[in-house]
Amino acid sequence: MTERHSFVLCDIAVVDGTGGPVREHAFLEVLGARIARIGDMADYAPRDGVEEVRLPGHYVMPGxxxxxxxxxxxxxxxxxxxxxxxxxxxxxxxxxxxxxxxxxxxxxxxxxxxxxxxxxxxxxxxxxxxxxxxxxxxxxxxxxxxxxxxxxxxxxxxxxxxxxxxxxxxxxxxxxxxxxxxxxxxxxxxxxxxxxxxxxxxxxxxxxxxxxxxxxxxxxxxxxxxxxxxxxxxxxxxxxxxxxxxxxxxxxxxxxxxxxxxxxxxxxxxxxxxxxxxxxxxxxxxxxxxxxxxxxxxxxxxxxxxxxxxxxxxxxxxxxxxxxxxxxxxxxxxxxxxxxxxxxxxxxxxxxxxxxxxxxxxxxxxxxxxxxxxxxxxxxxxxxVGMSHALGTLEAGKLADLLVLRADPTSSADVVYDAAHHARVYCDGKLTVRDGEFVW
CATH class of the missing domain: 3.20.20.140 (Metal-dependent hydrolases)
Incomplete structure (x- = not known):
């Protein structure tokens, strides 16, 4: 079983689930089970004890x-x-x-x-x-x-x-x-x-x-x-x-x-x-x-x-x-x-x-x-399903249930449909699936 830890996904594009535009050149930081902050890479400053995971060309959306x-x-x-x-x-x-x-x-x-x-x-x-x-x-x-x-x-x-x-x-x-x-x-x-x-x-x-x-x-x-x-x-x-x-x-x-x-x-x-x-x-x-x-x-x-x-x-x-x-x-x-x-x-x-x-x-x-x-x-x-207070959008304080994709999920329905585009799945801040296989 992988342990939860603090990490930040860098050089990503964020699709936050609200219906708003894709946020390019962004980072998303997770502390434990929850999203801590989302921001622009231009404003990113590393923190001690937080692992950097660089995923250029990837898109992160809610699970x-x-x-x-x-x-x-x-x-x-x-x-x-x-x-x-x-x-x-x-x-x-x-x-x-x-x-x-x-x-x-x-x-x-x-x-x-x-x-x-x-x-x-x-x-x-x-x-x-x-x-x-x-x-x-x-x-x-x-x-x-x-x-x-x-x-x-x-x-x-x-x-x-x-x-x-x-x-x-x-x-x-x-x-x-x-x-x-x-x-x-x-x-x-x-x-x-x-x-x-x-x-x-x-x-x-x-x-x-x-x-x-x-x-x-x-x-x-x-x-x-x-x-x-x-x-x-x-x-x-x-x-x-x-x-x-x-x-x-x-x-x-x-x-x-x-x-x-x-x-x-x-x-x-x-x-x-x-x-x-x-x-x-x-x-x-x-x-x-x-x-x-x-x-x-x-x-x-x-x-x-x-x-x-x-x-x-x-x-x-x-x-x-x-x-x-x-x-x-x-x-x-x-x-x-x-x-x-x-x-x-x-x-x-x-x-x-x-x-x-x-x-x-x-x-x-x-x-x-x-x-x-x-x-x-x-x-x-x-x-x-009665869980919008905890998940469904990417924002600080929400649970870090994340789907990481190799293409823009807002560009074509096939990006979400085709599992070949799926790079990672995080549940409660834990890397759980990588390339269709469990990491556990």
Whole structure:
């Protein structure tokens, strides 16, 4: 394990995460775990006991933040996710989740917000600093109603309660309150609630609202009672999005049906959008492909008979993708705060680290400038996970979570995306990754 010490990065360019211009010919000094000062090389004076690390031609930015991951420890494709994820031992999934978190760190993501049981324990493990890992902002399992997005209907309720890594079933305001309190007891930094369906299973439709306003308000009230707790609302249809905003949820996850009225309301309330673009826009391209030969289900999907004979064509999938993109562009144009969240869920479906980097590239592909995407992936994402007081920008007093690059990250999305440009990652002032390998 490398020890923390005091050092100064010299002859660098600083991208501070605020959205401002690149600061050329600069230095950044770290004392222990925190940034001590940033200045121009013309004003630099060395201090005794502070190591000089000269990195001419390199750019230093805040460590990246992924505000939506599932460190589930599963191995599956879409068709076998219940067997591939839920039916494996919880201990095995927990051990695999260490690898998953470390893959994110290797791609420059020094902080992640996790929705799974594993996050409770990963955060404790990495804080001990015996092995490298990102800061894990833990939601714990998301709140789902019986039969909701996190309730895996192929198994008995008792089995889901014991082995379901993603969700905790809660029905009615009092059960919702109890579930929030249970997660907070385990150390939750944030609470996730599935307000709408998610289109993963035959009875889990995006267009359905899964919680009442009374239940949703109970969740937010109970979470916010412990000050600083963020509430993240999975909301994929317009009604669910508006309910989540009105109930006081802090972030909207996915949010494919944002119109100008909802965007205006989000700006007024300060509600942050975590759009998970790479997954949402490509849902019917990469995960459930439609076309002349649609995928054959591994089991009959005669769950809701009224839906059994509804055909979803390739045209349907493209219309969904277009509407999701339009929703994002509407939010962006209105000035909604937008954070990076990948919704990486399990391998091989979404490769950890790689999928988060693809989400950065998607932010630019669908409308952001590269500097806007850098701001989203650092400052705004740190706010989305409730950690903007400690990280997300480069300024004196903030934690020294740093990503050092060989090219200007504001010039092209490929600089952040392509790991070949990544030279170093520092966590809490410790050199942790060099050229994609752990230094520990």
């Amino acid at each position: 990246l933040v992924d505000a939506h991951v599932h460190l589930s420890g599963g191995r599956a494709e879409v068709d076998d996710q219940e067997i591939g994820v839920v039916a494996e031992p919880m201990g095995l999934k927990a051990m695999r989740s260490v690898y998953e978190a470390q893959q994110l760190l290797k791609r420059g993501f020094t902080t992640v917000r996790d929705i799974s049981w594993n996050g409770f324990y990963l955060k404790r493990l990495f804080v001990e600093q015996q092995i490298p890992g990102p800061k894990v902002v833990a939601c714990g399992p998301g709140l789902t109603r019986t039969g909701g997005h996190g309730d895996l209907f192929q198994f008995t309720p008792d089995y889901v309660a014991e082995h379901g890594v993603w969700g905790i079933v809660a029905d009615g305001p009092e059960e919702v309150r109890k579930a929030v309190r249970r997660n907070l007891r385990e150390g939750a930094d944030a609470i996730k609630i599935w307000v709408s369906g998610g289109d993963n299973w035959p009875h889990d439709r995006i267009e359905d609202v899964h919680y009442s306003m009374e239940e949703l308000r109970a969740c937010v009230e109970e979470a916010h009672r412990q000050k600083g707790t963020i509430v993240a609302a999975h909301a994929e249809n317009r009604e669910a999005i508006e309910m989540a905003i009105d109930a006081g949820c802090d972030t909207i996850e996915h949010g494919e049906e944002i119109d100008e009225a909802l965007a205006k309301k989000m700006v007024e309330r300060g509600t942050i959008l975590v759009p998970t673009l790479e997954l949402i826009i490509n849902w019917y391209r990469d995960f459930i492909p439609l076309g002349d030969e649609p995928r054959a289900p591994v089991r009959p999907e005669a769950f809701l008979y009224r839906d059994l004979y509804q055909e979803r064509t390739e045209e349907f999938g493209e219309a969904y993708s277009a509407a999701s993109e339009a929703s994002f562009r509407t939010a962006l144009a209105a000035g909604v705060k937008i954070a990076l969240g990948s919704d990486t869920v399990y391998e091989p479906l979404t490769k950890y680290g790689e999928y988060s980097a693809r989400e950065f590239r998607a932010l630019v592909q669908y409308g952001m400038t590269v500097p806007q995407a850098v701001h989203a992936a650092t400052a705004v994402s740190s706010e989305a």
